[in-house]
Amino acid sequence: MSFDPDAPANADQIFGLPFTPRNARVVLIPVPWQATTSYRRGTREGPRAVLEASAQVDLHDLEVGDAWKEGFAIEPEDDRIRLWDEAAEGDALAVIAAQTGEGEGIVPEDALERVNALGEQLNDHIYREVSRLFEGGHLPGVLGGDHSVPFGAIAAAAERYPGLGILHIDAHADLRVAYEGFTWSHASIFYNVLTRIPGIGAVAQVGLRDVGAREAEFAQEEPRVFWFTDPQMQRALAEGRTWLSIVRDIVDTLPERIWISWDIDGLDPALCPGTGTPVPGGLTWGQACVLLAEVAANRTIVGFDLNEVGPDEWDGNVGARLLYKLCGHAVRSHQRGDAP
Numbered sequence: 276m277s278f279d280p281d282a283p284a285n286a287d288q289i290f291g292l293p294f295t296p297r298n299a300r301v302v303l304i305p306v307p308w309q310a311t312t313s314y315r316r317g318t319r320e321g322p323r324a325v326l327e328a329s330a331q332v333d334l335h336d337l338e339v340g341d342a343w344k345e346g347f348a349i350e351p352e353d354d355r356i357r358l359w360d361e362a363a364e365g366d367a368l369a370v371i372a373a374q375t376g377e378g379e380g381i382v383p384e385d386a387l388e389r390v391n392a393l394g395e396q397l398n399d400h401i402y403r404e405v406s407r408l409f410e411g412g413h414l415p416g417v418l419g420g421d422h423s424v425p426f427g428a429i430a431a432a433a434e435r436y437p438g439l440g441i442l443h444i445d446a447h448a449d450l451r452v453a454y455e456g457f458t459w460s461h462a463s464i465f466y467n468v469l470t471r472i473p474g475i476g477a478v479a480q481v482g483l484r485d486v487g488a489r490e491a492e493f494a495q496e497e498p499r500v501f502w503f504t505d506p507q508m509q510r511a512l513a514e515g516r517t518w519l520s521i522v523r524d525i526v527d528t529l530p531e532r533i534w535i536s537w538d539i540d541g542l543d544p545a546l547c548p549g550t551g552t553p554v555p556g557g558l559t560w561g562q563a564c565v566l567l568a569e570v571a572a573n574r575t576i577v578g579f580d581l582n583e584v585g586p587d588e589w590d591g592n593v594g595a596r597l598l599y600k601l602c603g604h605a606v607r608s609h610q611r612g613d614a615p
Contacts, residue, residue: 284329290599296413299413301413303349303418303602306397308356308397309551310423311455312461313455314552318584325591331595336603353400363393366386367457370457374455387457394458416579417581432534438474442529444535444558449463450466450469451463451489465480481541486504501528503524526570535567537579542559542593546560
């Protein structure tokens, strides 16, 4: 294979790399989905924005080196997902408008049921795709779309790795029960994960700063959930703790094999202004990088998802660079001497 990693990149493939999903170690599944988005829309175009911006990412990373040589590739978009999303979105918008009083109060018959059925259809599709990648010896990555999309992927990972841990970076806990009536709402992903997927060992939720009272109650009563909220971590830093020591506390809550679920609004919104539900505060870029590096040095990353990237150029740029870190650290975590 003749490939110059320092040459201008071909934007047709992720990061301009010369790999296909058949010969790549990390295989990404783009999921253009935003059906139940509850604030600003646009994350349907997140995967495309990340792909386009990825051509500008230099391949020799100062933390993961030339991990790209293991092979990173992205599947083509499945056209059915956009069709499902557009159908679900039309019904979802009508349901939301009726609830908020912004519409005429007329909801198409069975609209809510159709949205939920299409969400379940998406879950089944992603479950099958990720299971197939595991069987082929690949490390799967899901590129959303809103944060509802990785449910099927996490189900496939937990089935393959019982006791799976999840590192969840987000401004929100996503522990709401069928938010706005949608079973598969982006705001309900981790309630669904914890109550519907057998084999989840622990969920460490990092960067939270916008949560509901019932979510807090659920988290307090669920022994598998560990919260590292933004106010809590900022207070610890102000009192003199190092970020690395906080990160090590996070890692200590997780079992050996983990899935990383990253909602980009877990970052400072200066890094992701086009995301669906931005919240002041959040991780700096440097903090995010230290967190990923420490996790990869001490745990085995079996897969990951990145969601809620906005459609704008800057959001795509930051999303592409975060995605590259996720791919590289996932590979590096399997190169640890004691990695299973």
